Amino acid sequence: MVDQTHPLLRNLNTQQCEAVTVADGPVLVLAGPGSGKTRVLTHRIAWMLSEIQTPAWQILAVTFTNKAARQMRERLTTMVGRETALDMSVGTFHATCARILRREAEHTRFSRDYLILDADDQLALMKLVVKELGLDDKKYRPAALLNAVSQAKNELLTPEQYPIRTYHDEIVARAFTRYQAALRSSNALDFDDLLVEPVRLFQTEAELLEKYRRRFRYILVDEFQDTNLAQYVLLRLLTQEHRSLYAVADEDQSIYSWRGADYRNIRRLRQDYPELTQILLTENYRSTEVILNAAQAVIAHNPDRTPKQLFTKKKGGATITLREAYDEQEEAAFVAREIQSLQRTGKALNEIAVMYRTNAQSRALEETFIREKLPYRLIGGVRFYARKEIKDVLAYLRLAQNSDDNISFQRVVNVPARGIGTRTLATIVESATQANCSAYQAAQQLLQERALGSRAERPVQFFLSLVAGWQEARESMTVVALLDRILGEVDYQSFLRDGSDEGESRWENVLALRAVTAEKPDLTLIDFLTEVALVADVDDIDEEVRAVTLLTLHSAKGLEYPIVFITGLEEGLLPHSRSIEDSPEAVAEERRLFYVGITRAEERLYLSYAFRRGWYGNSDPTGPSRFLGDLPNTGLANPKARSNNRSQGWGGSSWKTAPTQAAPARRERTSIQPRFQRGQRVHHRRFGDGAVQESVIEGNEEIVTVLFFDNRIGVKQFLASMAPLEPAAEH
């Protein structure tokens, strides 16, 4: 029996205590949302450090995002003290692997200063491959090829092992081969390689594996359901001997299968570790009963899952508001108005999040928020590090690190324009392919042989000397200083600041990047570039900022907010049409995505969908999401709204400006009966006749929204108990 009064176990429930103090060996904690998964993981580490006297350097904790890693490190610092907390390894799979590969580069086929390609770079590289292989890029879309290659890598296949059944497979295999060769010649790795290469390394170098088995004697993994095969094999390699693997998972929150994540890893774990201890966490600390029940009702419809009976002590709770809007503008207006009235009840903006399926959906919300002067913060979308100007500047820095980086070379060789046109570049690239060397080396060679056109000679010479200068300067300069030198030498500022507002904002972005480098004077260039390649947008969420958070359902994983809006709950959007076309399993994953969204909410949940939505420039009618039909009636503020009911007055233009009633988060149950209902004719002493649009009980008040027939009056809201409002006599 564990002493639950131990300082580290106080405020934990029995299940959690067991999970924290369980004996060493393979452990799988299966937990529902809001059950304190990450908290348990953190306490487990603190427990190991302080009670079992586990040496900190032997612990590896793997998290899903850098943000989670940072939070865990901070919590551990307060729990066990700074030295110990900083002594252990905490980080994402990718960051951990990147570090191992840097250290052990001599055992690999690439050098220590390899670069990490982001999605854009990968696509650019694959485009080059497609061109080089003379493929029709309509029939063999680079993005599709990249996807196939990525899947293959996730399954730990080499180009030679790629299974060929059709001609299409043959083409993929060729592209795969060339793509890997291109990565090698640029001394670059993509995201998948970061995971695959350590596996290869450990499979071939027994001594190295032994070293890391001793180094990572205790391994803990968060969000285990979202690991892919490469990650699983890596974990198995490291732990199959000492068998100290502690995994925390929720299969209902598996939402990354399109990226290779495989929840069947949970089954593999049970098979490979038959002595596995399994612990269930079923108490939810986050959400009210109403929200949790809705979430469970939704997820219960998925087949092939282990049913979990989750419960919460937050009984009751504010009802869920389900809203149909005419289009995405009105939906956004509804969200904005609702947020404004929440603000009036004392809610801070950073307690509110608006979620959606696709990044494109943020636009309508942003436009409305800007108009309403509602501060918001957008997560994802076009990431900071994906912006053109930032990628340019990073390309310069990458060349300073590694002049053989062909992708960066081609990106900025003529940015700003310096007279190296497509012809010259083509000559260089062709010569590089012939000589099997980098573009930089080929350019040097061509220059020596005087094989370039006379016009191109000078600019090429100039560019090469710039890069050479930066490479030399890199050793003795901080990243900021190097960046300043580069920006000066290529005159990037006057290139960007062309007088347009856009130019100004681009330059501001460059300055923001400069500020990032200035903050970290101790970081070497290669470490800076690695960090930049591996940060996610969610990593930078500052909880203190007074703004509404806008983010995709995927980005919302692991986060929680008192108030959550989930918008765009329409067939084709959630579930997404791609998934509907794809397979029932894909639709099941969409359902899990909805589940993840619902369970982010602590107090109050708003769901909305639009009757029609803009798509490729036109606006098409949609239908409410199939998932809405699975919500329980109890707990819904307006259960009828989810039926696909188009009979009730669409098209009235005044609808678009209809304000929505305030619905602050309240815990107490409603006790009074509404006097009015939607569609009912009413008469107001001052405003005349109208129709009830909505009547909602809030606290002990009935709030009626009325559309008056007099257009000059439009829509008004009243307290039913106070207003001179009566049901109108029937005509």
Place this chain on the structure above:
DNA sequence: AAGGATTGCTTTTTT
């Protein structure tokens, strides 16, 4: 070689 006009394509989700 650079800038402007036209086409055609896109929207899943991201470490």
Place this chain on the structure above:
DNA sequence: AGCAATCCTT
């Protein structure tokens, strides 16, 4: 609708 790739003109 918006944007990137491509074409076309100078």
